[in-house]
Amino acid sequence: MTDAPLNRPPVTAAILVIGDEILSGRTKDKNIGYIAEYLTNIGIELRQVRVVPDSLDEIVSAVNALRSRYTYVFTTGGIGPTHDDITADSVAAAFGVPIDVDPRAVAMLSERFPPDQLNEARMRMARIPEGSELIANSVSKAPGFIIGNVIVMAGVPAIMQAMLDVVGPTLKTGTRILSDTVRAGLREGDIGTALGEIAQAHPQVAIGSYPFWSETGPDTNVVVRSRDPERLGQAMAAVKQMIEQEQSRLRR
Template sequence: MTGQKADNVVTAAFLVIGDEILSGRTKDRNIGFAADYLTSIGIDLKEARVVPDEREEIAAAVNALRARYDYVFTSGGIGPTHDDITAECIAEALGVPLILDPRAVAILEAHYPPGQFTPARQRMARIPQGADLIENKVSKAPGFKIGNVYVMAGVPAIMQAMMDAIAPTLATGKKMLSETVPADMPESRIAERLAAIQDTHPQTLIGSYPQADNGKFTTQIVIRSRDEAILKAAAEDVAKAVAELSG
């Protein structure tokens, strides 16, 4: 499925897998990257979750998310160690066998020196039966795609390379446009006006984001819409409200 979706809206969830994220030992960098990346190509990231390296938790999250969104992207848990259990959990969630995929075996055998494709490294060639491989230009061990679930590495550089590899295959919607109006006041002062403007322009999303600098509170107001004319009209109303309240 490629190209632009008929209703102009494509949704996604991002699932981060790993005890090290939940313990704080590793700081996640993949959710923020995915949010920026997907928005830029016309896919709305609607939900992000972090789950531990536990079979039931991974399988339950994958099944819940894949039923709700057009795409599910995961990161983490497809390496060579005993706690890298994502592949087997995805296979279980989708009800298919986990196999030593001959395509993945060939890629990794060619990558490692003779005799270095150890049993631990062979774990990275375990792929759910029927899945397509996701190219890994950084370290060769592939990710995979099965159904609407895309399984990628947790290392940010590798995950980002995998996103580049799959992007041309994804269906996308009409891109969300945005405009920012700065307000030299706390958001509480303009909240009522913003609610009224939102009601007037239901095809927009209006968010207010407070900032503090040396004890002074200001607000960045972000207006989003897929229609440029609607966006412009709403942004003009917000700018007018800010000017009147600043008067």
């Protein structure tokens, strides 16, 4: 039923969102969903998202916990020119390496700013942990960087997306997870027990139910996910048959 690629271990990822402004609610995060969809489309499974404040200890702890557990860690935020942009310093501390102004980063910034505008604040964006690979930034020129399996990107969505476009083609990927969705026309409680039985019968397929309010009242979408198209089809067929049976029962 399965071939060799389907048996490959998954490539996994975590997102670490950094910033007091996210935790306070002042800034609404727009990066998590974008990164999650991007990774799903290339066969990388997002397993965890964390949000931490602009605190060196908090960032170091989170980076070390996540990088030891997942194939990749994507961080967003905290690499700008202000005093509270401490992500680069924190990542350097997590890896136990020095950090200093990187001539390569200065050259990138010089493409946008003349020498007299490369002030102390902007030069903070050229401080890169030793041993890092730079990520080009076509929007504002200030680079992100990669060290080990940690990919450090800006928090501004347009800049983050530009950086992800640079990094994405270089990433190791796994077998893409396929998905299919059916609208049940029923409440989640109407199908919960039967759906659980189908999930038990198809242990290598992920089945989820997602209630919503439609123009006709409460409804449910059922989503089936698998790397194996054959298993996906079998599980979805069972789900559709169950929905038809439950709709027929309720109409009596």
